[in-house]
Amino acid sequence: MNRYTIWIAALTLITAACAAPPKTGHRPPPAAEENVYMPAPAPMPAPAPKPDGVPRNGGTAKNYAVVEVFYATDRKKTESSTPAEVFGKERGPVTYGTCQVSIPRDHRIGELEAPSIWRLEFRENPEKHVVLLQVVPQDKDGYFADVASRVRTSTGKKLLLFVHGYNVTFADAARRTAQMSYDLAFDGAPVFYSWPSQGDVKDYLVDETNVEWTQEDLVAFLADIATRSDAQNIYLIAHSMGNRALTRSFARLAEDRPELRQKFKEIILTAPDIDADVFRRDIAPHIAGEDHPVTLYASAADKALIASKKIHGYPRAGDAGAGLILLPGIETIDATAVDTDFLGHSYFGEATSVIADLFSLIHKDERPPRRGLQEVVTPTGRYWKIAR
Template structure:
């Protein structure tokens, strides 16, 4: 990684403040739209290697990576961040195990790039369905005394002052080996699995990281999985993402059927964010229309800030999901970055909108999560109580909404719903 990208990443992870950071950023901004976008994406998740690579590639394409004045400013910025970190550093054993390495299974219809780096193994183009598993390192976050996760591979020490999750490796596995491996892991986890479908602006690497963070945050007692459709992984990619998520929906439906048939989970938790909720909702409806006998396996369908047309959700999607007998929970949050992008592109109410346009639907547990984080980015500075994971943990443990801490019942002209008060 070039020194400019290293400096920007370190400064953003450290809070994105300080005169040295502002000076370097001001010298870069406006030189290239591609650089501007890549830096904006990095500011949203500095722990993402794919976003770091995007910045490095953009700087090189703009001819800025070799500028000696910019490189000098970057070195000064790295020194400033290092000084701040040294002042905050707490004494302790250097070899303390502060990260947990989890195994996460995946399926993706992204294009295979041929690059061996796990963050670049799959690109943003469309491809054939690939299967495999990842190893992801996540900060332990004070959960050392909790029960061991079934997919915990090992504990390790990492010199990571920013506490980010990291994709360590990604292995593609032939289909005829994948499902027996998955079935074996699910069998050892008492038959439970979680399938996460990420939303707009999410690379393969970020999908893997977020899935591991979700499993760790939930202390999930089953096998975590994700389906990575070909999102462009960048701020300007909304329109392409919108096309690609529709293209992936029938593939996700076919995978969902095959996964339940071949891996034989006794219960599945389906979770999606933003635009990924479109694919998950449509795929689930299609899968159950083809195989209604699979419905009892689907214990929960959770939609976080779903980027779905509100009218279509109310008229068609929600009734079809509720009719399957699955518990459907919707977390509404207009402030979610994915929904903000949706409203800039489409002037149509979304199912995930909150506030005055929140949309309670019969049979769906609707929760106003405006006061919580619905992004699943797992930013280290985000307190656990500010994430919807705290409520989802109680939900999947069987707690009804009336008995969950942090939820408040709301009666309003738009209908009965719940609100998160972290």
Template sequence: MIWSVIRAATALLLSASCAFAQNSTPPVSEPCAAIRASLNPDLDEQAEKLNKQAADLKARIAPLNEGAEKDALDKELKDIQGKLLDLVFARECIRSDMTIQVFRGPSDPPTKWIEITTYFATNRQATGSSVPEKFFGPERSKDNENENQFGKTVVSIPTARRAGELNLPSLWKLEVNPDPAKHFVFKQVIPLDTAAATAEMAKIIGQSTKKSLLVFVHGYNVSFADAALRTAQLAHDLSFPGTAVFYSWPSLATTQGYWHDEETVQLSEDAFDAFLDNIAGLGASEVFLIAHSMGNRLVTTVLRDRAAKGKTIPNLRELLLAAPDVNAEIFREKIIPGLAAIDVHRTIYASSSDVALRASKIVHDYRRVGETTDGVLTFKGYETVDASKAAPAVRAFGHSYVVDSTKVLGDIADTLSLHFTADQRSLPKQGTPPDIWWVLK
């Protein structure tokens, strides 16, 4: 019973589509309140037992070859790791040191909401529904697995909000229908064939002052609707002076879908490579690529493979790797050498407040590039920014700080608009050469 309650509540908080409308950040998030009410307080003891069980199972599995016994033990280990994933998020709800970030924003402008149009490409299968939130599902396209569906989305954003907030109707507040003056509203999905979409984007880019293109690639546990809302929010909160497009690979959009998402992101590499070919010809004078969470695996792997083939993205100016859910050793040994030939400024945003990446480490045993719990990882040719002190801990368990934190958004805006390095952005420097990183406070 406890695990079903934890799963339901954590999935509610982790999903961007269940973000809560609020006038100010509550002292305890409402899903956390539900978790607290249902939990046995001895979470550390439960975690210790589960970790011991997992270690014992790994030791039993190690000498085995393929067969029924190994399959059964693998299944048992995966179940225990799933419980540990839930428990990691649940434990965060009873922390006594959890702090609340105080946002500051402009006074309410005269208009109550504005509409933001962003473009998209996806290898998701269309469901046949005309409802924007249900237009694309979690399955890969069955027509051509390496072909993308292009189009554009329309999202209305309330103007009386603080940067970083993604306000949606809250069941906890009995809000059933979205109010555009209070909530983000996913208004429309407009499918376009590849030629029409790229022609539209190229035309808009050609007419803009800076001819800029922002590309966003989401991570684990994200639906198509989540990606559309977040991209619109990013474009708006960054005051991006160009065209924004997001790539949505078929995440299952559930907390327990981690293993499914890992395999799906690998299966999406060819489709994402084709997408990069399409945007390479748009005529943008500067391209900014932002990857989040597990989306970093898709971006870095495909960029590495493209570099090996001599394929480029013209005028790629910034590569921002936000909360990268990437094995740190694989990143150091395989990704960095593979990307060395690409001339681009590289930034990594990492945080010790990122509970989702700590959970990922439970599944894999290896440190992730984006977590700093055991110290900040530095990589040659990359500027690592420790955003621990700027990352809100009460939304999505610190994992979505790249779009939630006004400070992180401001730092990204300076990077994109001014092309400033971390030193030029006057961020405090830590460490000793060559292991230098910067701190966002």
């Protein structure tokens, strides 16, 4: 089988997985004895609406909450006024702003509710779905002033920065950030950085090119976040191909501005689509340390990374099994057993057990031995398993 045939087969696998019927219904809440955090925010009285009528963060509108998240993006702005189409897939200068995203009142942890033809839903409805309602551009100074203001109101002056992966639109990055922030009951500033992913399963190679191109912009943004946000505890979360940009950019920042390293409380790598050998040799030594361990979630059931391995010919850093990453300063979590969708690639935001683990890490500053994970000791190192 030649490389082109492997490429087509891998894309077919991903396409088939992405086209699979969505999960129906909601997951039942886990039993109390499982000690899984299940935040259920009580309805809050709506503060004064903004001039456009959209409630501020935490406010309510009918049967949904509105979560405000901050964005930075080097996608080119379009001419569209439709929130989901304000930013396209072309490269552009870095711009800043906020997004308002709806979270249905009957939202369940791990669900990124969206219209489904299987339920005869053909339009987004904020009362049923996680919807990008509004995009509000800001100038850089105003943006960081607002980010700092949000940070100062949080316990511990916290900021969470999410970098999305391959095949993700700006709108979906905003939706995922709001959902994670809501599910984690994060009280600091939720921020996402959106690089110009094409948002199309067939454009993997274009995304690979753009995730490399974006690194210079991301280095500068990480420096600004560290110096202009007033955050004392910054949590970095990357998914899939987004790990390439985040890890390389952070390594650059740590080398150029070592005094900023202490601002970054956690680096969390989920399903990293990075060559495993490259990660071991070129990346891990520059981002990990005994005083600042990196958390890496991996899975042997991740079909997207299985496809990536077929395309590239080598294991990925997010693979579990025989090639699991075991390195000093890296706390590796095997999430193979978690309940997730058919593709098994977005468990970081979908599986209640993973979200509960992230909650313990972010809110309680607990390392794996205290998070109820199963320790596995091997001749080459130890790792932890997360239950279903």
